[in-house]
Amino acid sequence: MEILSYEFMRRALLAAVLVGITAPAIGIYLVQRRQALMGDGIGHVAMTGVGLGFLLSTSPVWMATLVSVLGAVVMELIRWYGKTRGDIALAMLFYGGMAGGVMFTSLAPGGSTANLTSYLFGSLSTVSSEDVTAICLLAAFVVLVTVGLRRQLFAVSQDEEFARVTGLPVRALNLLTAVTAAVTVTVAMRVVGLLLVSALMVVPVAAAQQLTRSFKATFVIAVAIGVAVTLGGTVTSYYQDVPPGATIVLLTIGVFIVLTLLATPLARRRARAAAATAPGDPAECAIPGQAPAKV
Numbered sequence: 001m002e003i004l005s006y007e008f009m010r011r012a013l014l015a016a017v018l019v020g021i022t023a024p025a026i027g028i029y030l031v032q033r034r035q036a037l038m039g040d041g042i043g044h045v046a047m048t049g050v051g052l053g054f055l056l057s058t059s060p061v062w063m064a065t066l067v068s069v070l071g072a073v074v075m076e077l078i079r080w081y082g083k084t085r086g087d088i089a090l091a092m093l094f095y096g097g098m099a100g101g102v103m104f105t106s107l108a109p110g111g112s113t114a115n116l117t118s119y120l121f122g123s124l125s126t127v128s129s130e131d132v133t134a135i136c137l138l139a140a141f142v143v144l145v146t147v148g149l150r151r152q153l154f155a156v157s158q159d160e161e162f163a164r165v166t167g168l169p170v171r172a173l174n175l176l177t178a179v180t181a182a183v184t185v186t187v188a189m190r191v192v193g194l195l196l197v198s199a200l201m202v203v204p205v206a207a208a209q210q211l212t213r214s215f216k217a218t219f220v221i222a223v224a225i226g227v228a229v230t231l232g233g234t235v236t237s238y239y240q241d242v243p244p245g246a247t248i249v250l251l252t253i254g255v256f257i258v259l260t261l262l263a264t265p266l267a268r269r270r271a272r273a274a275a276a277t278a279p280g281d282p283a284e285c286a287i288p289g290q291a292p293a294k295v
Helices: 007-032 038-056 060-081 086-107 113-121 129-148 150-158 160-165 170-188 197-209 215-240 244-277
Strands: none
Touching: 007 038, 007 129, 007 150, 007 170, 007 197, 007 215, 007 244, 038 060, 038 086, 038 113, 038 170, 038 197, 060 086, 060 129, 060 170, 086 113, 129 150, 129 170, 150 160, 150 170, 160 170, 170 197, 197 215, 197 244, 215 244
């Protein structure tokens, strides 16, 4: 295939596959915790790391990883200890992260805010060999955590109090989830972009939930959707010369709409079938002198 004859596209496709796996893998826990927009907040904070990377002439990916992990830890601390002012503190953290990214990039030698564009919205041609190495290492960490600790993370995501009673280290697991989400943001920013990565964490999971309520099945289907849309969006971006991040997100939303339309009549049919086959009241519960009520 022509697309595979270019080295930059081979790097972009590999990065796309890793993003398609990691984003839904951690996103399923964020959805369960009702923290669907956490990735968006971390993306704002990661902009400061990208700006620092330009300013210090180091890898923006690794610097963004460091800053976003620190930001995720601060977010968790605010969630634990913040009361009525917690939302204000988070807002300052998010917008401060954006402002810091713009400021540090402008102060960098030869810096321009135009340098941020590929990190904000993704870019195929700028995925370097160093980026691929960093993405592979970070993706391995995300998969190790989300698959290896899936039972513990699921228990904490469903019911923190129950998990605490069973002896699980709830705060440590919550912190690990936040750190893993931060790492995922930096994995995805070269392909999808910092401002759009949250959609890839959440929408494939929401789409998978239209078909099944099982955690395992939702996990597998969400990852499959993630890989399909990232590959599809990357290929479409190459041939149509359109932004990869926007293309991937629009494809993901399209998949969600299609699965919703397909799942709605199936759910209604199942509900009618269940109602038709439901047993009536037990004989011992029936009112004397009357026939058992029909469901």
